[in-house]
Amino acid sequence: MYPPKFGYIRVTSLEEAVKVLESDENAKILAGGQSLMPMLKLRLIRPSYLVDINRVPNLSYISIEGDKIRIGALVRHHQVEINRDLWKIYPALPETAIQIGDPQIRNLGTMAGSLAHADPAADWPATLIALRASVRILSPSGIREVPVEDFITGPFTTALGRGEVISEIVIPRLSGTVKSSYVKLERKAGDFAVVGVAVMLRLSPDGSVEDASIGITAAGPKPFRAREAEKALIGRKLTDDVIEDAAERAMKESSPISDIRGSAEYKRAMVKVMTRRAIKNALSR
Numbered sequence: 001m002y003p004p005k006f007g008y009i010r011v012t013s014l015e016e017a018v019k020v021l022e023s024d025e026n027a028k029i030l031a032g033g034q035s036l037m038p039m040l041k042l043r044l045i046r047p048s049y050l051v052d053i054n055r056v057p058n059l060s061y062i063s064i065e066g067d068k069i070r071i072g073a074l075v076r077h078h079q080v081e082i083n084r085d086l087w088k089i090y091p092a093l094p095e096t097a098i099q100i101g102d103p104q105i106r107n108l109g110t111m112a113g114s115l116a117h118a119d120p121a122a123d124w125p126a127t128l129i130a131l132r133a134s135v136r137i138l139s140p141s142g143i144r145e146v147p148v149e150d151f152i153t154g155p156f157t158t159a160l161g162r163g164e165v166i167s168e169i170v171i172p173r174l175s176g177t178v179k180s181s182y183v184k185l186e187r188k189a190g191d192f193a194v195v196g197v198a199v200m201l202r203l204s205p206d207g208s209v210e211d212a213s214i215g216i217t218a219a220g221p222k223p224f225r226a227r228e229a230e231k232a233l234i235g236r237k238l239t240d241d242v243i244e245d246a247a248e249r250a251m252k253e254s255s256p257i258s259d260i261r262g263s264a265e266y267k268r269a270m271v272k273v274m275t276r277r278a279i280k281n282a283l284s285r
């Protein structure tokens with residue numbers, strides 16, 4: 001309940017945050033605080049300084065221009081949840097936001113913070129992997145961009161190096177008929193996922209699948225793309241048999257652990273069920 005002592009620095013630019021993080025490896029960014037503060041209260045981390053970026057101007061943007069959607073580092077889950085354009089372009093995005101935690105958490109928690117925290121049961125990574133998003137990173141030596149799939153390297157571990165800060169998430173906007181969905185199995189509203197599945201499908205005019213990607217939550221040490229399942233869809237029309245084959249393959253690609261949310265066997269079976277539902281849900285739009 002009581003955090004350990006820490007210093008507090010409020011920065012007014014991300015460049016300033018990079019400087020502080022570079023000079024002190026025990027300093028940590030504070031964004032929504034919805035993962036950081038619980039960890040501090042349990043004394044699981046002991047940072048020297050919290051570098052508060054909440055007063056950095058112009059970081060709360062959702063910009064949709066040309067073939068890119070850009071989401072600033074201070075965009076809260078709630079902002080995504082209520083964005084009407086995103087509901088039209090990629091319903092999987094607001095659909096993910098709406099299933100995270102509860103309203104209080106969604107008012108503060110950020111997409112960037114969720115990626116940096118890299119909880120294997122977090123919802124954003126699977127959806128962003130399915131939408132082939134990248135993380136834009138500000139480093140002491142400049143800017144680099146890393147696909148979300150490579151950014152999360154393991155449980156609670158990312159590609160972020162010393163002095164590096166996420167500045168935005170970039171989501172490519174595919175042309176043509178694109179459908180998407182994120183479905184989540186949870187024990188109760190507000191809980192982390194037992195498993196979750198995000199699907200993105202691009203359909204040709206005859207209804208067959210031109211391109212597909214599938215991201216999976218909580219069924220391995222990190223969120224992953226179910227590539228074998230994707231292969232089962234590409235070039236095919238989505239009959240029940242084709243969907244069943246993809247769902248079966250997604251299950252085989254998963255490697256969940258047994259924990260309070262269920263046995264590994266149960267979670268694997270649920271990957272199959274949720275993959276089937278995600279594909280059908282995406283198609284129904």
Ligand SMILES: Cc1cc2nc3c(=O)[nH]c(=O)nc-3n(C[C@H](O)[C@H](O)[C@H](O)COP(=O)(O)OP(=O)(O)OC[C@H]3O[C@@H](n4cnc5c(N)ncnc54)[C@H](O)[C@@H]3O)c2cc1C
Nearest residue numbers: 029031032033034035036101109110113114116122123166
């Ligand atoms: C009760 C509860 C239920 C929850 N349920 C869910 C759920 O169902 N699904 C889900 O996905 N999540 C859930 N969460 C987590 C929540 O979504 C967090 O908001 C999110 O994981 C972290 O975002 P944040 O902005 O709060 O980050 P913070 O807590 O401020 O920071 C988290 C980590 O990211 C780092 N960080 C933050 N921003 C940056 C940046 N721009 N660059 C570099 N590093 C950065 C911080 O230093 C810290 O290490 C839940 C949390 C709680 C407390």
